[in-house]
Amino acid sequence: MRHLKAINKKAQRIDDYVSSADEDVVALQGPQASRPHVPMGCSLVFSPGWEVDSAGGTAGLCQPVERDLYDCYITCFWPAQVPDHLNNYPDWAGKCAVATKDWKNIDLVFP
Amino acid sequence: MTPAVQATYKPGEFHAFEGGGQQFLYLVPSGGIFAVDFAAAVVLECLEKGESSVEEIIAAGAKRGFDREAMEEAIFELNGSHAIAPADQPWKTLLQEPTGKFPLQTLVINITNQCNLSCEYCYEYGEDKVATPEGKPKFMDWDTARQSVDYLFTESAGRRAVHITFFGGETLMNFPLIKQVVAYAKEKAQTEGRYIDFSLTTNATLLTPTIIEYLSENQVGVTVSMDGAKEQHDQLRVFANGKGSYDIIEPKVRELLKSHKTRPIAARVTMTNRAMDVMKTYRHLKEELGFWEVGFAPVTTSPDRLYAINEPGMDRVLEQFRELAKEYLEYALRGEHHGFSNVSDTLAELHQGVSKSHPCGAGLGLMGVGPSGDLAPCHRFVDSDVHALGHISTGIDLAKQADFLGRGHINTKYDCHTCFARPLCAGGCHHEAFVRYGDTGHANLHYCDWIRGWTDTCLHIYGEIAAKNPKFLEHFAERKAA
Numbered sequence: 001m002r003h004l005k006a007i008n009k010k011a012q013r014i015d016d017y018v019s020s021a022d023e024d025v026v027a028l029q030g031p032q033a034s035r036p037h038v039p040m041g042c043s044l045v046f047s048p049g050w051e052v053d054s055a056g057g058t059a060g061l062c063q064p065v066e067r068d069l070y071d072c073y074i075t076c077f078w079p080a081q082v083p084d085h086l087n088n089y090p091d092w093a094g095k096c097a098v099a100t101k102d103w104k105n106i107d108l109v110f111p
Numbered sequence: 112m113t114p115a116v117q118a119t120y121k122p123g124e125f126h127a128f129e130g131g132g133q134q135f136l137y138l139v140p141s142g143g144i145f146a147v148d149f150a151a152a153v154v155l156e157c158l159e160k161g162e163s164s165v166e167e168i169i170a171a172g173a174k175r176g177f178d179r180e181a182m183e184e185a186i187f188e189l190n191g192s193h194a195i196a197p198a199d200q201p202w203k204t205l206l207q208e209p210t211g212k213f214p215l216q217t218l219v220i221n222i223t224n225q226c227n228l229s230c231e232y233c234y235e236y237g238e239d240k241v242a243t244p245e246g247k248p249k250f251m252d253w254d255t256a257r258q259s260v261d262y263l264f265t266e267s268a269g270r271r272a273v274h275i276t277f278f279g280g281e282t283l284m285n286f287p288l289i290k291q292v293v294a295y296a297k298e299k300a301q302t303e304g305r306y307i308d309f310s311l312t313t314n315a316t317l318l319t320p321t322i323i324e325y326l327s328e329n330q331v332g333v334t335v336s337m338d339g340a341k342e343q344h345d346q347l348r349v350f351a352n353g354k355g356s357y358d359i360i361e362p363k364v365r366e367l368l369k370s371h372k373t374r375p376i377a378a379r380v381t382m383t384n385r386a387m388d389v390m391k392t393y394r395h396l397k398e399e400l401g402f403w404e405v406g407f408a409p410v411t412t413s414p415d416r417l418y419a420i421n422e423p424g425m426d427r428v429l430e431q432f433r434e435l436a437k438e439y440l441e442y443a444l445r446g447e448h449h450g451f452s453n454v455s456d457t458l459a460e461l462h463q464g465v466s467k468s469h470p471c472g473a474g475l476g477l478m479g480v481g482p483s484g485d486l487a488p489c490h491r492f493v494d495s496d497v498h499a500l501g502h503i504s505t506g507i508d509l510a511k512q513a514d515f516l517g518r519g520h521i522n523t524k525y526d527c528h529t530c531f532a533r534p535l536c537a538g539g540c541h542h543e544a545f546v547r548y549g550d551t552g553h554a555n556l557h558y559c560d561w562i563r564g565w566t567d568t569c570l571h572i573y574g575e576i577a578a579k580n581p582k583f584l585e586h587f588a589e590r591k592a593a
Contacts, residue, residue: 003151003185004192007135007577009588010464011143011192018191 083109118165119198120186122158126531128567130574136194137570142464142534144573145192150177150185154195162198207468208520215266216273216476219490220259222288223250223280224482228314229351232383232410232418234491235280239413239546242494250285251482258503259480260296264303266507273300277311278479278490286322293329312336312379314348315360318367327371334377335364335402339392346385347418361400368401375403377452382409382428383418389431397450404450407432411491411543414557429564440572443583455587457569458576460535462587467521467537474500474515474541478507488515488551491542498551515541518552526554532566 006015083089095105124139134152136145147155150172157163157171165186172182189195196202224235224244235242251259260275267273275296277289293309300307310332326333337360338344345355368376378396386392389407396405409428412419420428435451442449449455469475474488481493484503492498500515501507521527524538538544539555539562547557576583 001188001191003148003181004136004188004194005146005148006143007146007573008142008144008462008464010141010466011138011145013464014138014141014143014145014192018188021191 119162120154120158120165120168120190120195121162121198122155123189123194123196124202124531125194126567126570127155128570128574130571130576131578133574133578135570135574135577137461137531138192138194139531140466140534141193142461142466143192144461144464144570144577145194146574146577148185149175150181151189153177154182154185154189158195208522213475214269215263215478216270217276217472217478218259218263218274219276219278219477219479219493220251220256220292221278221280221479221481221490221493222256222282222285222292224494225249225284226279226281226314227284227316227350228281228356229349230381231347231349232381232412232416234411234542234546235494237412238416239411241492241498241542241545243496244494247481247483247485247494249482251288251484253288253291255480255482255484255503256288256292257295258484260292260299262480262503262506263296264299264305270305272306272308275307275309276490277309278493279312281317282311282313283317283322286317289331290325293331308332310334310374314356315363315367316356318360318363320366320370323367323370326367327373330373332374332376333367333371334379335360335367336381337364337378337396338380338382338386339388340395340399343386343388343392347381347383364400378402378405380405380407382407382420384420384424385418387420387424387428387431389428389435393435393451402450404452404455406452406456409558411540411546413546425558425561429561432565433568436568436572440575443572443576444580446580446583453565454569454572457535457566458573458584459587461569461573462584464534466534469516469519469521470537470539470541474512474519488541491540498545515551518550520552523552524554526556526559530559530563532559532563535566536562 001015001019004011004015006012083092085092089109092109093106095107096102126137126139128135128137134147136147136155137143138145153172153175154168157168165183168186169179169182172178172185177185186195190197224242224247226233226236229236231237234240263273263275275292277292279285282289289311296307296309308330311326312334313336315335315337325331336348338346338348341355341357341361344357348356350356378400380386380392380396382389392407393405396402407428409420409425410418414421432453436454439449439451439454471477471489473479473492477489478500479487479490479493480503481487483494485494485499486501486503486507487493487495487498488500498515500511517523519538519541521533521537527533527536527538530536538553539558541551544553544555545551547553547555573584
């Protein structure tokens with residue numbers, strides 16, 4: 001809140017309650033302003049990809065999709081989005097040992 | 112985002128106060144304390160005389176340089192905190208009833224109803240006594256004490272920490288039982304993986320170096336009933352022959368304060384019309400004798416007793432309280448401890464933002480048990496047949512407990528429903544209410560103005576500290592154990 005400043009502990013609880021009704025809900029996130037933003041989706045791990053918005057970055061995407069692609073490949077194969085690593089491109093992610101460090105090594109695929 | 116606002120608003124229930132140049136609201140009944148900025152202050156100003164439309168409020172804001180968005184935001188925040196409300200919304204001011212069974216936290220064990228002093232104002236033996244000790248044991252026996260400890264542990268299921276307070280009569284007249292109880296309860300706590308601590312109240316006449324050493328070693332908290340320097344103390348705290356007890360206890364108290372360092376030692380002052388010099392009493396007890404803290408309470412009495420403090424007298428007491436509270440504030444702003452516990456206890460509750468359904472934990476998280484094993488709402492009702500809530504051997508009489516708690520609940524005290532001090536006071540002491548009005552559930556209407564005056568003083572101090580030295584409030588972060 002901007003016009004009332006919580007001083008005691010009860011006021012802090014009231015503030016949390018009132019603020020939760022006021023602030024935007026980001027994606028499917030619950031109203032917990034103080035916690036880090038963890039987008040809901042099929043992936044909770046760092047899974048970089050290459051979708052971009054009209055400006056060439058990821059800021060305008062409704063979900064931070066860079067988290068999705070690699071995970072689609074690792075845990076839930078989704079052929080429309082990722083290379084077919086079972087038959088045709090078994091080494092697609094071969095140079096990516098640790099996704100958080102090596103995601104740039106994931107190559108494009110030209111079927 | 113500009114939140115949606117209604118068309119017309121009315122003021123909610125709050126007490127506005129100032130501290131350190133900042134304006135604050137004490138919200139009722141929630142107990143929340145907020146600092147308000149100028150835009151919010153303009154909203155409240157518009158509603159001072161009653162209802163006001165949003166457009167009127169926005170116009171008033173525009174005159175002070177606030178745009179529509181700022182004013183709507185301020186309205187939204189004040190409404191969300193219930194400092195204001197839409198004009199057509201009915202108020203919901205009733206507090207929740209306690210749900211289900213409330214676990215015990217503190218047991219006050221009256222290990223004897225005997226005392227070696229004959230203080231005229233004593234609520235156990237004086238003219239306003241509620242106790243009916245005839246035919247009952249004068250000293251608690253080991254069997255009853257052991258059952259009491261067992262009762263505390265059983266009835267406090269789910270709590271990690273429990274507390275035993277020894278009370279009397281004069282507790283040290285049954286010192287051997289204290290030692291037995293402490294040993295037994297400690298062992299039991301250890302077996303169950305729980306934490307227990309002990310405290311007692313004494314008139315200090317029977318303190319010896321051995322007893323002091325024991326109390327220190329076992330970390331037993333000690334409160335000494337003492338009314339001030341000799342002149343004040345000896346007015347009413349006398350032996351049966353009328354001789355004052357000051358000269359006997361003074362060296363013993365000094366020894367206690369010198370040797371017992373494991374817990375802070377407090378003095379508890381009963382104020383009467385013969386002993387009401389707050390400053391002098393505080394200086395003596397805190398500075399000359401060296402108590403860690405000193406708490407004052409006006410004597411509980413019918414209004415016509417010779418030692419009762421009349422209304423002008425209570426005004427004088429409040430004046431002196433305010434003077435000493437000012438000193439507390441100076442200390443707090445320097446980050447130093449001050450021993451006026453009436454202030455620190457109130458600040459602790461304000462900091463938590465308590466909103467009480469009952470004035471205290473009596474009959475809820477706290478029970479008293481008498482030498483006979485009778486259970487009572489607290490130590491002040493022990494040994495009274497009328498107020499007994501059961502027996503240690505058979506447990507609590509749930510119907511009687513429900514009746515006591517039902518009558519004592521703030522929702523039934525209609526006089527309190529328009530008072531801003533009710534989150535803290537909740538109608539005041541059940542025992543005092545019984546002595547004055549013959550009903551534990553009656554609001555203590557004889558000290559309403561006093562309580563409001565004192566609450567306002569403490570709110571002002573709280574605000575000053577919040578504005579100038581907020582770090583000091585961290586002392587009150589942990590809820591004080593009952």
